[in-house]
Amino acid sequence: MVQLKSLPRPARLVSLSLLLALLTTAAVLMAAVRQPVFGQSAPPAGPMLDAGTIYDRMTDSVVRIEATGGDETAFLGDMDLDALQDRLPPAIRNQIQEGFADGRRGSGFFFDNAGHIATSNHVVDGAEAIHVVFADGTFAAAEIVGQDPHSNLAILAVSDLDRAIAPLPVADNAALKIGDSIYAFGYPGNLFGTLTQGIVSGFETGPASETGYSVPNMILSNLNLLPGHSGGPLVNASGEVIGIANGRLQGFMGEGSLSRNVPASMLTRVAPDLLANGSATYPQLGLSGGNLSVAQATAIGLDTIHAGAFVNRLQPDGPAASGGIEEGDIVVSLGGNQVRTFSEMVGMLILDYNAGDEVSVGVLRDGKTVDLTVTLGTRS
Structure with missing residues (x-):
């Protein structure tokens, strides 16, 4: 293990006005975890915690990731770094520029007792060397x-891990709802750990990436994220991981812009x-x-558009076609569970089933329900 030079230790909880009116970020000093939590699955949500306590609990569980080699612009994801930097105060802009001058930087977090770290694939994909930086430098x-x-x-796995770890508990996303308070912890640019609410x-x-394949229940949020936050955890008010920072909606670079984040259910x-x-x-x-x-809905006598997933094309000789589904059918149930929208059907498939099941x-076909x-x- 190599010791870095001592890191400056700012005040324990600092208000970080990184992104003009667009970004209101609370930056907080790296501090020791007071109550580490071990395990992959979180129990039912515990008591709501204040931001400082959430920060303290996350500090030793979240790491900075530095990757060199490969496509060193891939880490940006949906973010336009130049556009974001134009909106920053000069002092903060300099730290961001310094932070990305020598490769890719992102964030990650311990999620199991074996010391494995979860992060965003675009942070490390194709890298020739990867290092993680801990809270103590x-x-x-x-x-x-x-x-x-x-x-x-x-x-990721850390070579010769010689420290106690505090994996973050992963929550059940089923309990997450619009309006819930959430927090993101990460390492934007050359800044220290920041907590954003x-x-x-x-x-x-x-899609969560350029492959274009759909991910169910991507979390949209007004969390103010910069390059470097990617791969860091999003947690609920009980300090449980509910998502992984991913990027921004393309074209949403002004005030009120939204971030798009991978749900913990996918991890x-x-x-x-x-x-x-x-x-x-x-x-x-095998259908679209x-x-x-x-x-x-009107043509088939329905009074709601949330009545199923409309099938307009089948993969030739694919699973759906071989099972008797026809173009023009409306999928109304999967495994006995009601399907209200196409997105809901996709989510059920990805989260509840495996290939070969x-x-x-x-x-619904010609006004009658057909069971297949x-x-x-x-999926290739």
Whole structure:
């Protein structure tokens, strides 16, 4: 283990006005964890904590990640660094520029007792060397254990880890709702650990990376994130991980812009595959479509557009076609559970099923419900 020069220690809780009126970020000094929590799964949400306590509990669990080699612009994700820097005070802008002068930087966090670190795949993908920096300034080499470009998640292992670790508990996203207070911890640029507060602004099913594959329940938030936050944890008011910082909605660079973040449910979903095989596999139904329009719902006598997933195209000889689903069908149930929208169906498939599973599918066809059985394929 190599010792860094002593890091300056600012006040324990500092208000960081990084991003003009756009960003209200609370930056806080790296401090020792008072009550470390060990384990992968969080129990039901505990008492609400103040921001300082949340910071203290996260400090030794979150690391800075420095990667060199490969595409050193990949870490930006959806963020436009030049546009963001134009909005920063000169002193902060200089730290951001210095922080990215020699490679990629991001954040990550311990999530299990074995010392594995979760981060964003775009922070480390293709890197020739990876180091993690701990709260006390020491650093160590790390290697990639597994990568999933579709969810934009990666898992790292630290070489010769010789310290006690405090993995963050991972929450059940099912309890998360719009309006909940959430916090992001990360290392933007050359700054020290920062804690940013926001709320859950909404959810969407959409791509987390350039692969274009959908991730269910992406968390939209007004959290003010910079390059360098990527891969860091988002936690609820009880200090449990509910998401991983990912990037911003493209084109949303002004006041009120939204960040898009990978839900913790995806980490729970892919981590076993990444740890065992180095990559993740997903089931495939073999169809494309969307939500019902008002015109479609009216044509078939429905009084709501939240009545199923409309099928407009089938993969030739794919799982859906082989199982009897037809173009024009409306998927109304999956495994006996109601399907209200196409996004909901995608979420069920990704989070609840594996390739090779047989799943019952209910479709609405010519005004009647038809029950089918489909053997799920593997998404390539």
